[in-house]
Amino acid sequence: MNIQPTDFKSFYHSLDAGKRKDFARAAGTTTGYIEVHLVRAARIPRKETMDALWSACEEFGATFSRSDLIQFFFNSPARPELAEKERAGVISRAESKESA
Numbered sequence: 632m633n634i635q636p637t638d639f640k641s642f643y644h645s646l647d648a649g650k651r652k653d654f655a656r657a658a659g660t661t662t663g664y665i666e667v668h669l670v671r672a673a674r675i676p677r678k679e680t681m682d683a684l685w686s687a688c689e690e691f692g693a694t695f696s697r698s699d700l701i702q703f704f705f706n707s708p709a710r711p712e713l714a715e716k717e718r719a720g721v722i723s724r725a726e727s728k729e730s731a
Contacts, residue, residue, distance in 0.1 A: 639684075639703045640670045642693050650691065658687035675704045 636642035643665060646654055655662045660680065668674040669684070676684060681704075685697050693700075 636693070637695055637699070639688070639693075639695075639700055640672075642688065642691075642695070643670050646691065654687050654691050657683075657690055659683040669704075672704050 636645045643651065643654070651662050651665075655665055658665070658680075660683070669676065681701065685700055688695075688700060
């Protein structure tokens with residue numbers, strides 16, 4: 632039985648080291664940035680980065696949707712209270728980073 636990864640973290644971890652480098656390059660970033668900030672959803676990517684991530688996900692065969700990718704970052708933040716305030720426009724992204 633072949634179980635397909637259903638979120639960004641499990642998808643990224645399903646790639647071998649070489650594919651992770653290729654994936655990062657296709658997404659316009661580095662494996663370090665992905666592994667430190669994105670797989671933990673510690674940062675919410677800017678639109679350009681999110682678009683590039685989605686493009687790389689499609690290229691590398693992700694089975695989840697673009698909407699699932701976006702929800703991964705908004706539904707599993709490292710600091711939920713800050714992400715909620717950021718989404719509501721109460722604080723800026725810069726302020727939430729300062730509080731982290």
